[in-house]
Amino acid sequence: MSYSASDPITLEIIQNSLQAAADEMFAVMKKTAMSSIIYEVLDMGTGITDAKGALASSGAGIPAFVGMLDKAVKVIVAKFDKPGDIEPGDVFVTNDPYYGGVTHLSDIVVAMPVFVGDRIIAWTANIAHNSDVGGMAPGSLSGNATEIFQEGLRLPAIKMISRGEPIRSVMDIIKVNSRMPDVLEGDVWAAIASVRIGGRRLVELAEKYGTDTFETAMTSFLDFGEVVTRRALANLPKGTFELTEEQDDGQFFNVKVTISDEAFVVDLRDNPDQARNPVNTSRDGVMVAAQLIVKSLTDPYSAANEGSFRPIRLLTRPGSVFEAMEPAPIGFYYEVLLRVYDLIWRCLAPHMPDRLAAGHFASVCGTFIGGVHPDTGRQYTIIEPQIGGWGGKPGRDGNSAIFCGFHGETYNCPAEINEARNGLYVDRMELNLEPGGEGRYRGGRGIVMDYRLRADNGFLTMGYTRSKFPAWALDGGREGSPNYVRYLGKDGTDQRYSFVSGLTTHTDDVIRVVTGNGGGIGDPRERDRTLVAEDIKNGLITPERAREVYGYEA
């Protein structure tokens, strides 16, 4: 049987198979990982790139991880550029944003070249958030870090497996640097299994269809991604849009977006210098934020690959919070990424109401709780993002209790599993009934979750944004409500936090996680009366508040 490289059906079948391979890699990682942040939260992604590192397909996980793996592969390809540097069976690893890692040290990227004969036809890669990679604090993230060295072990795009054999010294260094060495080892092996299985599938494809046809399919797939984005770009309103927004910490962020038929330009040069604390991001991180918005605005349904993102032009300033330079700490990069994402969204929303809803809670709300499990005596660490409310849009209320724009096919942890695995009780998990987000179409609800601790000397670290300035509204709607943690000590203390690092916890103290309601859209007085009545009946709003905001008389 022969397959022609110009037969569109053959190319289509190869492209579908690339997607199937990325999905299979994802399934393997999910099933074998040891950190709940990987297997339950699915804080991970898989991807396939061409030989040069251009993203061809990615496995579902979180959208923010879609555009990260290509950047790591490109750094590896550039670093290992001598003949013989890269051999069949090799596996590489990086976690350092200054070496292609994009995010923060907790995310380990594992990448494997895929060979047919002596030719590299593709790379398979995997990124996942690991429970502990060392550093100054358990869970590796600390708001107190002032240099990246305090945030964990740095793996600057190095070889981990050589010709199929693990490099013992590298493996030992990785393992010994973690507070949870067995878990880290298990997770790294899960990642290796994932890239190997993906690699096996690609070899099968290339052998079946021929390497040339395989490579043609990849190239045409990337070009197709570009065509899709360009065609959609043509339908967007053109011009330059600007926004300045005050942040919770008093800084002002500025963005200028210029949309033309040719390009989607995001200018972030006019922004503050990099911070001393870990609220910085690499330029790659900001690029991912721009990619997220562009994909959502153009064609959210087709596959995302390097081509989809070609029309993006990103302008940043070295040494700024959006292009931090070594050794700036970057632990909480994801909140910065989300701020940029939300900033671009907010900047454009008034100009494209059919595409963009009012603001959502827009924070990962990363929560880190650890201690000793009183029943097993073993150390436990919770690392979890939270779910919250999304904004209303024309014709429909926002969703309640789903993950923010950074996350996607991500799952919260069931209370039953949480209580078994971790040394605490979940006293409640409810919708957040605080006022906020009212409108002709209202925002969805955030959540209120109480963790009651069962042992002394644990810790709490968390960092939420949109804690002072909640989800923004549109067209006369009301803004949402803030994200925060309320710490209710057994001794009567009652403290509200948006950022805290390494707070010591005690038995029967309660950590109350509160996430915001999404912003409303349109004048609340124009809301359909039956919908207001329904909200009252469902206990989502009091009759008094309904009268005050909606002008509703029962």
Next chain:
Amino acid sequence: MINALTERKGVKVGLITTEGFRDSLEIARGNRPDFFNLHYEKPRPFVPRYLRRELPGRVTYKGQELRSLDLSGLPAILDDFRAEGVEAVAICFLHSYANPGHEQAALEAVRRLWPEVSVVSSHQITREWREYERASTTVLSAYVQPTAERYLSRLAAGLADQGFRHSPYIMQSNCGVDTLDSVSRIPITMVESGPASGFWGAAELGKLIGEPNVLALDIGGTTAKCSLIENGEVKIKTDYWIERDRTSSGYPIMVPVVDLVEIGNGGGSIAWVDDYGKLHVGPRSAGAVPGPAAYGRGGTRATTTDANLWLGRINRDYFCGGEVIADMQAAEAALGEVAGQLGVGVDEAARGIIRIANNNMVNALKLVSLNRGHDPRDFTLVVFGGGGAMHGMALAAELGVRKVVVPAGASVFSAWGMMMSDLRRDYFLTRLADLRPGSAAGIEALFAETEAQAVAQFEAEGVQPSRVKFFRYGKFRYQNQEHTTEVLIAEGPITDARLSEIETAFHTTYEREYTYRLAAPVEMVGIHLVASAEVGKLTMQQREGSGAAAETALKGHRDVDYALEGVHRAAIYDGERLEPGMHFVGPAIIEDPGTTVVIHPGQRVSIDGYGNTHIELNGGDGQ
């Protein structure tokens, strides 16, 4: 039953949860599968917030009571439910899988306070953890219970009226049958009973013909479903959802369902070209009305069936067993539209449709085999449903499968599977235990208790304990992992001395599936006990052939387009005249009233003593 769910034709349900958790049904798991889409719509809960109520009381994950159950608020809750017209009550408390005491107490109280209402609690359906999934399961069960109960009692009465003196058995999603009484209490267990019977049939057929490892594929009008059978055993799981796909998180139902993958690709699936000139097939279907364009009932969209007709795979003069006159003009017009959009000829478009449809099905078959660590080349493909035999041989070639079996009566094979089913119950229980000396007694006791419970249940239904067969599975993982790997535990009591044997079985199974093993400690997360008893299966008899040559069944010859393999003059056989022992070589087509078997060039065909068609492949390629 599944229709009552998807068409939202159930009753109004009230839900009672543990204090602090009334919203868990609406919060669900927070995921956004369609993650670039900012207009994602989270599925609406089946119970609105005002009908979700709470009772104080807490049990720990170990099943110990932390706070006693306070039922003082229950009468007021039920008064509200009555006033709102609630017809079924669902109860789901935290950790009831470990200790159902509070649920039992609440259940009894509801029955006492409101005897007429239909009521179900989560532990009656599932004893596994994850409170949202359990609540969803309980609510959906309550939602269909009154309707299903009425239907089943009418069925029983109708059968009795007509003189049927036995109690009927009802097909279940776990490939077994169950008694009418038992099903009436928990009707949700029927949710995938249709596909389950086909897959069970494939397993039974495999045993009959000495092929215990089977990839089973059922291609119907709108969907294709597949499942993998290893050593004659179907795989039963409890992670099942309705309305779940790439664009929706769906609703979980935690009941034992045969492990299957379903895709929107069947005979009626519509072929379409997107804005970028790419060809797709399905998931939209032309349904029965208007159906494929060639039905001549006004359908204007090309379907897989139209492509099969156009390429000569289906006989245009014997369409639907000769019951429909194929409207080839309509088919040509519909295919022509696709061809125009693609910028190719009609033949090329029809080939493209078949290849894309086949590729979709190949990917589904990979999901149940490769994605679960099985090599499809080690399996025999059993194809059934109206379209199975039309595509099966191409799929087998693509996957490297060496043999395909088309069962006799392939289009109604599910009914045969149902006749071959055992009375079967699957018990899934969550129970954490480390796999280390001292723990065996607890694990053995858990199995023994569950077996005793199963025997008692069977005995109450008149089945002798000696007829009940058990299979014990453990769900294991490395410490700190979440997802488990199910391992069959060999017969005999579980003792500390046997733990290392069980652990080895886990390591082996795990490594096959995931390419590596770890030195980490192994823990048990729960058990899966299968209890079954045979209840009068059909006995299959082999037939002798007359010794006549296959040529006697030959109807003629016609040109058939095998896509990439080109056009070949194929021999056309009359399926009804084929006899045991006959054999021939493709290119060929077998025409039966219910199905068409497409045999590619070089493939060898033989008919076995039961009338099944065996097709042996020698490499080649189907796309």
